[in-house]
Amino acid sequence: MINDQFFFTGIANIDVVKIGFNTELRLGNGRAGDPNFGTGDLLARLLEFDNFTTNNLATGSSGTLFFN
Structure with missing residues (x-):
């Protein structure tokens, strides 16, 4: 199964x-x-999606994820 990635x-x-x-x-x-934490500029809002993981960040992305 292929998931959407950012x-x-x-x-x-x-x-x-997560809200x-x-x-x-x-x-x-x-x-x-x-x-x-969590007050920076909004990059994306995922509605009705609360299980975002590092797997949703595409290989080669420059971002490091920090979770609350």
Whole structure:
């Protein structure tokens, strides 16, 4: 089974924020324990999709995922 994948270039860190059954991908800063986690610019909002994993990030993407 092939899943949809996102491909990002020029983005170092992506905060993955789950809100109910939705998921937001936001520009992150890569700092552990950052109180501003998940408040960066919105890259994508996935409606009714709450099981986003690293498998959904395409090979060769520049982003590193951070989950809340």
